[in-house]
Amino acid sequence: MLFIRLINSSFKRNLRTYSPYLLATCMLVAINYIFTAIAANHSLKALSTGKVTTAMMKPGAAFILMVTAAFLLYVNHFLWQQRSREIGLYSMLGMTSRNLDLLTVLEKAYLLFFSLVGGLIGGIIFEKLAFLGLGRLLQVQHLRQSWISSGALLQTVMIFVAFFVVLMLVDLLKIHHLKPTDLWNSATATHKHHGPLFTIAGLIGLVTLAGAYYITLTTKPKITAINHFFLAVILVVIGTYLIFIAGSVILLNWLKKRRNFYYQPRHFIAVSGMRQRMEQNGAALATICLLCSSVLVILFTAVTLYCGISSTARSYTPKDITIVNNQPLTKHQGQVLKDTARQHHATVTDLTHYEATAPQVGYWRGHSFVNQGTIDNMTTATSNSMIFVTAKTYQRLTHHHTVLKGNQALIYAPGKKHTGRLVVGGKSYRVTALKKLNFAFNPDHAIFSPIFMVVNKLPKGMPTMTVTTLNYHLNGNAKKRIAFETALQQKLHLSSLQFSGYATIFSLLNGLYGGLVFIGILISIALGITTTIVIYFKQISEGYADKQRFTTMQEVGLSERETTKSIHSQVLMVFMLPIIGAIINFAFAFPAIKQIMTQLNFYSLTLMVAIAVIITVALLLLYLVIYGLTTRTYHQIIDK
Amino acid sequence: MFNMVLLKLDHVQKIFEANSSHPVAALKDVSFTVQDGEFVAIMGESGAGKSTLLNIIATLDNATNGSAALNGQDLSALSKDEAARYRRQHLGFVFQHFNLLDSLSNRDNVYLPLVLARVAPDEMDRRIKPLVSRLRIAKIIDRYPSEVSGGQQQRIAIARALITQPDVLLADEPTGALDSNTSQEILDLFDDVNANGQTIIMVTHSAAAASHAKRTLFIKDGRIFHELFRGDLSMKDYQVQISNTMMTLTNGGE
Ligand SMILES: Nc1ncnc2c1ncn2[C@@H]1O[C@H](COP(=O)(O)OP(=O)(O)O)[C@@H](O)[C@H]1O
Ligand SMILES: [Mg+2]
Numbered sequence: 001m002l003f004i005r006l007i008n009s010s011f012k013r014n015l016r017t018y019s020p021y022l023l024a025t026c027m028l029v030a031i032n033y034i035f036t037a038i039a040a041n042h043s044l045k046a047l048s049t050g051k052v053t054t055a056m057m058k059p060g061a062a063f064i065l066m067v068t069a070a071f072l073l074y075v076n077h078f079l080w081q082q083r084s085r086e087i088g089l090y091s092m093l094g095m096t097s098r099n100l101d102l103l104t105v106l107e108k109a110y111l112l113f114f115s116l117v118g119g120l121i122g123g124i125i126f127e128k129l130a131f132l133g134l135g136r137l138l139q140v141q142h143l144r145q146s147w148i149s150s151g152a153l154l155q156t157v158m159i160f161v162a163f164f165v166v167l168m169l170v171d172l173l174k175i176h177h178l179k180p181t182d183l184w185n186s187a188t189a190t191h192k193h194h195g196p197l198f199t200i201a202g203l204i205g206l207v208t209l210a211g212a213y214y215i216t217l218t219t220k221p222k223i224t225a226i227n228h229f230f231l232a233v234i235l236v237v238i239g240t241y242l243i244f245i246a247g248s249v250i251l252l253n254w255l256k257k258r259r260n261f262y263y264q265p266r267h268f269i270a271v272s273g274m275r276q277r278m279e280q281n282g283a284a285l286a287t288i289c290l291l292c293s294s295v296l297v298i299l300f301t302a303v304t305l306y307c308g309i310s311s312t313a314r315s316y317t318p319k320d321i322t323i324v325n326n327q328p329l330t331k332h333q334g335q336v337l338k339d340t341a342r343q344h345h346a347t348v349t350d351l352t353h354y355e356a357t358a359p360q361v362g363y364w365r366g367h368s369f370v371n372q373g374t375i376d377n378m379t380t381a382t383s384n385s386m387i388f389v390t391a392k393t394y395q396r397l398t399h400h401h402t403v404l405k406g407n408q409a410l411i412y413a414p415g416k417k418h419t420g421r422l423v424v425g426g427k428s429y430r431v432t433a434l435k436k437l438n439f440a441f442n443p444d445h446a447i448f449s450p451i452f453m454v455v456n457k458l459p460k461g462m463p464t465m466t467v468t469t470l471n472y473h474l475n476g477n478a479k480k481r482i483a484f485e486t487a488l489q490q491k492l493h494l495s496s497l498q499f500s501g502y503a504t505i506f507s508l509l510n511g512l513y514g515g516l517v518f519i520g521i522l523i524s525i526a527l528g529i530t531t532t533i534v535i536y537f538k539q540i541s542e543g544y545a546d547k548q549r550f551t552t553m554q555e556v557g558l559s560e561r562e563t564t565k566s567i568h569s570q571v572l573m574v575f576m577l578p579i580i581g582a583i584i585n586f587a588f589a590f591p592a593i594k595q596i597m598t599q600l601n602f603y604s605l606t607l608m609v610a611i612a613v614i615i616t617v618a619l620l621l622l623y624l625v626i627y628g629l630t631t632r633t634y635h636q637i638i639d640k
Numbered sequence: 641m642f643n644m645v646l647l648k649l650d651h652v653q654k655i656f657e658a659n660s661s662h663p664v665a666a667l668k669d670v671s672f673t674v675q676d677g678e679f680v681a682i683m684g685e686s687g688a689g690k691s692t693l694l695n696i697i698a699t700l701d702n703a704t705n706g707s708a709a710l711n712g713q714d715l716s717a718l719s720k721d722e723a724a725r726y727r728r729q730h731l732g733f734v735f736q737h738f739n740l741l742d743s744l745s746n747r748d749n750v751y752l753p754l755v756l757a758r759v760a761p762d763e764m765d766r767r768i769k770p771l772v773s774r775l776r777i778a779k780i781i782d783r784y785p786s787e788v789s790g791g792q793q794q795r796i797a798i799a800r801a802l803i804t805q806p807d808v809l810l811a812d813e814p815t816g817a818l819d820s821n822t823s824q825e826i827l828d829l830f831d832d833v834n835a836n837g838q839t840i841i842m843v844t845h846s847a848a849a850a851s852h853a854k855r856t857l858f859i860k861d862g863r864i865f866h867e868l869f870r871g872d873l874s875m876k877d878y879q880v881q882i883s884n885t886m887m888t889l890t891n892g893g894e
Contacts, residue, residue, distance in 0.1 A: 259761040268748070268755045276743035552739040555700065556753050556800065557728025559721045 007106050010086065016633060017082055017540065021075055022114055024533040028068045029119020029160060031526050034127045035061040037152035038134065043144040053138070053515035060519040064526050069163060071530040074284075076167045078537045080174065087175070097175060104171045112164040116157060123156070124148055130522070137306070137514035139478070139507070192279055194249070202250040205242025212236045216592035224380050225447075225599060229592050236585055237290060244286035244581075248278040269553070269566045277542070277574050284538060285578050291531045292582035292619065295524045297589050299615050302520030304593070305513040307611065308602035312509055315442045315601035317500035319350065321485065323468040324443050324498050328353045336491050344484040346474040353468040354393045357458055359385035359443050359450060360425070364416075368423035369451075375444050384413070385448045386424060388462065394454045397439050402454070410454035412437035414598075425459055439469070445497060447599035478503050532626050535575065539630040542571060543637030550638060571634065579623050583616060646808060646839055647674040647697065651706035654692050654862075658704065666692040667703070668862035674808070674841060679834040681853035682843045683882065685890060688859050690843040694812050697841065698731060699723040711807055728753050732801030732809045736816035738793040740785040740800075747781045750799045757804070764803075771799045775829060791822035798829060802838070809833070811842040815849050827852045847886060851879035860889055 011018055038044065039057040087100060095103075124147070212235035219228050252275040256262050262271055278285075316322070323329070329337065341348050362371045363383045372382060391404045404410070409429040411418050422431050434454070442450050443465065458464065474481055485501030492499065546567050553563045590612060597608065654667040666689040674680055684690050695701040696708055699715050700723075708715045710730065718726055733739075740749045747768070748755075754764045772778050775795045780788045785796065794814060801809055811830070815823035823846075831852055834840050842853060850856045852875070858866040866885055870878045 263751065263755050263761045263764065265756050265758065268752075272741075272743045272748065548739075549741060549743070552741055554724070555698075555727075555733050555735070555739060557724055557731075557756050559724030561721065562724070 004106070006090075007103065007110065010083075010107075011110070014082065017079060017537070018111075020533055020536050021079070022111065022118070024075075024529050025072070025111070025115035026118035026122055027529045028064075028071065028526065029115055029156060030123035030126055031064060031522060031529075032061070032068060032159065033120060033123030033152055033156045034130050035064060035522065036155050037123075037127050037149040038131065040149055040151050041131075044134075053134075053511060053518075056515050056519055060523060064523060065159065067523075067526055067530055071533070072163055072167060073170075075533065075537065076170065078541070080171065081541075100175050101172055104175065105168060108164050108168040108171070112160065116160060119160075120153065120156065130518075133521075134514070134518045137510075137518050139510055139514070194246075198246050199250060201242050202246035205239050205245075205247045207239075208235045209239030209243060212239055213588040216588045216590075219592040219595045220383060225592070225596050229589075229596060232589070232592065236293070236589075240289055240293075240581060240585070241283065241286045244278070244289065244577075245282035248282060249275060252278065265562075266566070269558075270570060273549075273566070273570045274573065277570060281538060281574060284534060285574065288531055288534055289578035289581040289585070291527045291534075292579055292623070293585040293589075295527050295531075296582060296586040296615060296619060297593070298520045299524050300586070300590075300612055301593055302513070302517040303611050303615070304597055304602065304608055305600070306517045307607060308597065308600065308604075309506060309509045309513055311604065312601045313502055313505040315440075316445055316505050317469075317502050318439055318441050319469040320471045320502050321469065321488070322441060322500045323492070323494060325466050325468065325494075326464075328466050329468055333492055337488065340484070340488045340491055341472065344474065344480070344487065345476075346472045346484050349471045349473065351468070351470040352397070353466055354389065354397060354439075355458070355464055355466055356393070357386075357388040358463040358465045359387050360462065361385045361444075361446075361448055367418075367421060369425070371425050375446055375448075378446075378448070382448055385442075385444060385446065385450045386453065387443070387450055388453045388455055388458050390458060391454055391456055398437075404454070404456045406456075408432075408456075410434050412440055412452040412454075414440075414449055424453065425462070427459060429453070429455070439467075441467075442601060443467070443497075445500075449598060449601065478507060482507055528622070532630075535626055536630045536633070538575075539571075539634045540637065542574070543634040546571070546634075547638055571631075575627050579620060583620070586612070586616065644676040645673050646676045646678075646711060647841075648709045649673070649697075649706070650708070652693070652696060652703045652708055653705035654689070654696065654701070655704045665862055667696075670706075670859070670862070670864055672857060672864060672867075674839065677834075677837055677839055678855065679830070679840045679853045680842070681850035681856040682841065682859060683845060683847075683850050683856055683886065684859035684865075686845065689862050690845075690859060691812055693859065694810055694841070694843050697808075698733065698810050699727055728756050728804065730807045732804060732806035734794065734797050734801050734809065734811040734814045736813035738785070738790070738797045738817075740793055740796060742785055745782060745784050746777070746788070746796045749785065749796055750781075750803055752800060753804045767803055768799070771802060774832070775799050789822075790818055791825060794818065794822075794826055795829070798826070798833075802833065806838075808839040808841060811840065813844055814842065815844070815846065820848075823849065847879050847882040850882050851875050856882055856885075858885055858889055865889060 035057060039054055039061060041054075045054055087103075090103070091097075091100060127149075212232045215228050215232040215235070219225050219232075252271055255267070255271050256275070261267055337348065337351075340346075359375065360371050360373060361375050361378045361382050361384070362369050363381045364370070369384075369386060370381075371386065372378060375385070391402045391410075394400065394410070395402045402410070407427070407429050409422075409431045410433075411422070411431045412434040417433060418431055419433055420431065422429050431453075434452075437452055440450065440452050444450075472484070474484060481503035482501070485499075485504045489496075489499040489501065550563055550567065553566075554560060558566075590608075594605070594608060602608075650671050652667055652670040653665070656664040656666055670693060682690050682693065692701065696703050696715070697710070699718060702716050713726070715723075715726075740746075741752070744752065750768055750771070751764050754767065759767075768781075772781055775798060777792065777795050777799060780792050780796070785793055788796075798814075814830075815826055818826065827849055830840055830842070840853075842849070844850050851870075854870050856868045856870075857864055858868070866889070868878075868881060868885060873881070
């Protein structure tokens, strides 16, 4: 068969393009399979938190599908550019468009076949590993799975067949709409002229990005924080694209106009070269930048949430169990507690209770706290909830000897500094800040971080609550502790807001955030693969374009060393721009994420910074490794 | 015109891949001189070693044996960096495929060698003016190479080669990628430039192109095979002579 031979030879000649492409599609097939297989897992659905995990898989899977589709389209376009000369040649040599169609169909069938076989084998193997990892993250041991999930297999095959059919149709359309001479010429670069709209686009990019950063920097821990963050994300996406595509070119054009700057050997080559590179690669670089930004933000958020599980759980109940009621445990309730503990072989310790005012939500206006009442009255301005306890209670629970005179007060407000005069609920206090308060907690389980005020007498007219806390000792794993807590809550006839058990809450959050981390990692891998291939193909196309520039620059009198230096510094700059942009985006996202974390009662700034630094450095190193590896291909092209 | 020797090649030999099992002797023994102000054509079949010879004169490559000297400067004695500086100070190039940088506007392409030599922007403007009118590129000078025709690109390349006022203009098949009308225009330009005192060495395999030169060297199997002077011949007669010589050359006759 002539065609098979033609395709084989074409594959061999373009091995440099096809092999990484196949590897990438295999990995994407694998990840898509893993996602669908896990989403379809029955033992996971049976878990108490499994429904949440499976529910989160859906948007995750959809996102990865979108990335896959965008990637396949991009690579298809790239392959088309690379192969257009070859197709043009075939067509000039007398191949009919029917022959070319057949060639395209066969090529796509080949690619699809190898992607599916390689990807599904890899997917089935790595799904085992991924599932074990998920079990670890969720801290459950009894997950079960079959060797192959036939439903997921079928779904993945169908999706990829559909993708490749679309790609094939795109190519066929292109073949039928182009003349051979066009095919022949489509690799040459054309120069673009820009009108005033372009300048406006660049300015809009600058404004949107500045706006996005302003939003992230000023995000307050309010109910609207997440909305603000998503608005910022959208603005960053728009801003990054506009800045990379238009902003960079406008800046370089401006540099070009400054004759005494531009007409110097180093600036001349660099500015004009960069301008051309940005013209041709602006969108691709912006995409790389955004992919890296999302990897950073997703991984950071997921890992921080996961690390913050115990501190979030502790903020709901500083001791093992916290009960909020309007009175201390009755005699009958005390008996129920004893009986239930005995049944579950638990020993209750540190049983105590205290009175406090019921949380009042509100916000700060200067030095005065605007009291809005109960949580039902919250507005978008709401930022905190306020709780009063007496100095006596404080002394009893902390064993700190405390005497407060007149309007003196102690305040515990994590993440915010207060000293001097404060007005709360119409009354003026002279406050001293507390660094720690071992019994501080969040009775509403709401996103408003609670402020505790220690005063001489509880303010009159404010509703009060009675908080009962206890620790217990139990020989057994988390499952047994959860069973005890659940039984106790039921028998005391208390709602989930009134009764908080640490083990129960921990496992709930663990299921939620563990699933998030898992999805975050899978998404990051998918984004990583696609980014790598985009960079790799960029290197190849830059290589072919630079080959000619190398010769010309030497002919007009640049030394080999100068040429190599100038071109390499440009290539390096082009590839460092996206990762630098991503790190800047991330740096500005950090304050906003921190505020959102505050709402989830995660206050450890040092830990957050450590996680951020580790993730950034890891991504940077990975990026440099990818750059280093792909640069070898670039050099092979240049040196040939 | 002074009778001063500008370029002197002495038993130049070039062997590619000398250490491999298949060494290619592109130039075996080439000696000739070029006087200041001459217009010399070098003719030969494809693969005869014309480009190799031109690259050695251009300091883009070194001879394996023998010597090449331009203005008394031994070219093989130059280090790579010195050769680069020498190129931009003393040589101008025109190639078959124009070799303009697509990232630069036509004007900046012409300026490129001056920028490398750190000439001030105002001085560059001053120097380009006469070239713009002589090469008739006023309309296209501020466009980009990808936006103009092949013939126009070659004019820009010629402007780039001439703006440094080089000792010698080297051209490798300058009309090879152009149609006959455009070729004619470019060759007329060469005549014009040469009449102004510019030394030109042009490699070609077209008799029509070579007929513009005052002297034609024929190269075959890495050696100078023959030499023809135009003398008082008309261009047409000279072209016939060149064609005949090429014919003998191709048929292998002595
Ligand atoms: N870099 C090189 N390596 C090996 N052989 C070469 C190289 N450059 C040219 N040659 C060989 O030298 C001979 C002369 O080539 P060239 O000077 O390009 O011929 P032309 O007269 O067509 O310009 C040819 O046989 C060619 O294959
Ligand atoms: Mg040649």
